[in-house]
Amino acid sequence: MSIVSKMEMEEFFSKEFPQASFVIESFDEGSVTIRRKVDAGDLRPGGTVSGPTMMSLADCAIYAAILREIGLVALAVTTSLNINFLRKPVADKDILGVCKLLKLGKTLAIGEVTIYSEGDDRPIAHSVGTYSIPPNK
Numbered sequence: 001m002s003i004v005s006k007m008e009m010e011e012f013f014s015k016e017f018p019q020a021s022f023v024i025e026s027f028d029e030g031s032v033t034i035r036r037k038v039d040a041g042d043l044r045p046g047g048t049v050s051g052p053t054m055m056s057l058a059d060c061a062i063y064a065a066i067l068r069e070i071g072l073v074a075l076a077v078t079t080s081l082n083i084n085f086l087r088k089p090v091a092d093k094d095i096l097g098v099c100k101l102l103k104l105g106k107t108l109a110i111g112e113v114t115i116y117s118e119g120d121d122r123p124i125a126h127s128v129g130t131y132s133i134p135p136n137k
Contacts, residue, residue, distance in 0.1 A: 003068070003069065003070070003071055004067055004068045004069075004071060004072060005027075006024055006027040008072065009024060009027065009064060009067065009068065009072075010024055012067070012072045013064075016074060020060065021036060021037050021039075022034050022035065022036055022057070022060050023035040023036075023037070024064065025096065027064075027068065030100065031065070031098050031099055031100045032061055032064045032065040032068060032098075032099045033061075033096055033097065033098045033099075034057060034060055034061040034064060034096070034097045034099070035094050035095070035096050035118075036053065036056075036057045036060075036094060036095045036096075036097070037094050038053070038089075038091070038092070038093065038094050038095060043091055047091045048088050048089055048091055049089040049091060049095060049117075049124075051083070051085065053095070054083065054085070054089070054095060054115055054124070054125050054127075055081060055083050055127070057095055057097040057113070057115060058081065058083060058097055058099075058113040058115060058125070058127035058129060059078055059081055059129060060097070061097035061098070061099035061111070061113045062078075062081075062099050062109075062111035062113060062127075062129045062131060063076065063078075063131070064099070065099040065100070065101050065111050066101065066104070066109045066111065066131055066133070069101070069104055069109075070104070070109075070133060073133070073134060075134045076109075076131050076132065076133050076134060077131060077132050078129060078130070078131055078132075079108070079130045079131060079132045080129060080130045081127060081128075081129040081130075082127060082128050082129070083125055083126070083127040084125060084126045084127070085124070085125050086122075086123050086124055086125055086126060087122065087123075087124050088124070089115075089117045089124045089125075090117040090118075090119075090120065093117045093118040093119060093120075094117075094118045095115055095116065095117060095118070095124070096115065096116045096117075096118060097113045097114070097115045097127075098113065098114050098115075098116070099111050099112065099113045100112055102128075105133075106133065107132065107133055107135075108130055108131065108132060108133065109130070109131045109133055110128065110129070110130050110131075111128070111129055111131070112126070112127065112128045112129075113126070113127045113128075113129070114126055115127070
């Protein structure tokens with residue numbers, strides 16, 4: 001059972017990351033889904049969502065999934081993030097990142113994120129990331 005509620009997570013993100021344009025879509029025992037509103041600033045030439053936009057979505061989804069389990073620890077940090085771009089995202093649709101934790105240890109956590117364009121069940125990217133968890137958590 002998670003120790004952080006969806007409302008607590010939303011309040012934490014609002015306070016600690018007011019510049020972020022992410023919305024928590026779902027927050028259940030199996031996964032966390034984060035929505036990223038896509039606007040003109042997120043596009044690259046060729047009419048597609050930029051890689052950094054998708055990477056930040058993946059990073060945020062893993063962070064939320066970990067904090068749901070360990071508590072609201074601002075100093076849990078990314079130690080590695082790998083992403084595979086699978087197909088061109090739809091430029092005028094939001095993107096959704098669905099994160100499942102693969103491992104949650106005392107000092108490291110590993111999560112995987114599958115990213116979709118809204119309304120399409122075919123993945124546009126897949127990411128795996130590792131986070132360092134601070135001592136005493």
